[in-house]
Amino acid sequence: MYKVTMLAVLLAGALNAQAAMVYTGDKIDGHPVISKLDVDDLQAGKVYRFMFQGASNGIGQHWYVPVLVAKGATPGPKLGLQAAVHGDELNGIRVIQQVFEQLNPAELKGTVVGALGANPTGMLANNRNWQVPTDGGYTVDFNRIWPGKEKGNPAEQQAWLLWNNLWAGNANLFVDMHTQSTGTEYPLFIYADYRNPQVKKMAELFPADQIKADPGEKGTVETTFVEQKIPAITLEIGQPKLYQPELIARSLTGVRNLMVDQGMTPGKLGATAKEQKTYIGNEMTSIRAEMGGFAEVLVKVGDSVVKGQKVAVQRNAFGDILREYTATQTGKVLAIGNDPLRESGALLVRILFTNPDAKCADGC
Ligand SMILES: [Zn+2]
Known part of the structure; x- marks a missing residue:
């Protein structure tokens, strides 16, 4: 009996040592600030709201990314969703909000993590790029520098922190949500690396208007995941600086299809590329x-x-x-x-x- 108890204590200790949620102790608007996420360390069957502590800025404060986490009642795949890597590309924010509005953690298998605004500097500046005010100011394309650098410029540090402390270990499927740039327009469109059959399948679960079979681009979020053998797509949702309800609804159908296909949520597939007659080039x-x-x-x-x-x-x-x-x-x-x-x-x-x-x- 004693031996069993000791074993249980040792085992619990070992698990605790691996547990890697890091709470800074701060709260912002009532939400706990974290500097590291580990979904395995969270209680099952619940939805969490965190503020993820990103890079620091010139006034000695941090940039924060609001993060939603749904930890399902039972283990399963880990789906990562991210919006506004480019600061003027906002439709994805509403997609992620709606994914969580419809989630029921009691019947979810696995976890869903949503990052609502990876590039707060660009969002505030109505600009796709990361804004660095140093020496009169310069900007960095925040979707060309992943997985970032620990000792790089602020954009590279933000990417490094997100990659290592938010996404590592917490996503084995990933959708990075974009739009076209200011002054230009896409339909609902997907960049997908068709050399990876899982990525192809993932892309065609979305009722997009168009898909580009695409070898990817170094430094993008999508390609950084794909290089790590984690299936990922870039979902381009129409136009910047707008909420477009029809494109948001179809994006939501795609994310839900992905979850149904992975067995994360019960139900039937909605419209996919097949029903939408998606043009694939x-x-x-x-x-x-x-x-x-x-x-x-x-x-x-x-x-x-x-x-x-x-x-x-x-x-x-x-x-x-x-x-x-x-x-x-x-x-x-x-x-x-x-x-x-x-x-x-x-x-x-x-x-x-x-x-x-x-x-x-x-x-x-
Ligand atoms: Zn973009």
Whole structure:
């Protein structure tokens, strides 16, 4: 009896030693501040709200990321959701809120973690980039520097903290939610690394308008996860600085489908890529302004275009035509520049298409 008790005590001690939730002792608006999340260390069958302590700033304070955690009653997959890595890309915030509004931890198998605004500096500045005020200021694209650096600039430190202390061990499936940039527009669109069959399956559980089979881009959240063999997609939800209810609803259906497919939640699959008749391409091309001027884009997102079709005109302030632009490929309009004021190099029209070359099967 004594031996059994001692064993239980030792075992409990060992488990405690592994437990890795770190509470700083602070509270913000009543929510506990954490500097490390370990979902295995939380009580099952509950939903938690935390403020995750991120990088410090020039006035000696921290940036915080609100985090929701649903720990299911029984163990299972660990789904990670993140919004606003780019600060002006906000539809994903509402998607994550709705995922948690609909969750019932008593019937959830596994855990769901949602980070509601990974880049607070960009969110406050209406800008995609991480804002660094030092020496007059500079900005960092916060989706090109993952997994960050412990001793890097503030953006790199924020990525390092999120990667190591929020996501490591707490996600084995990941959806990073974006939109197009300010002045441009996507439909509901997914970048997915089709070389990984789990990623392909994950992407096609979403009733998106378009999917790009894509080898990924170094330094993005999605590619950083995929390199660690954790299936991840970049979900592009329409336009920046807006809530778009129809695209939010379809994103929610996709996340729920993912959970049903993984056995995390009971129920049937909703609409997937099959029902949505999602256009899946393996290459894209961008038609960009060759000079500054006011652009009139003649096509809409989702339109089919043929090579040679006129897709945009650019005028000077008096209305004289400066340039006309034609489609460089036959395919679907994936994105447009919807802000008429276009500098040289600015996006006018992006076309998603299918390159028949075998080497492009999983994305070029
Ligand atoms: Zn983005």
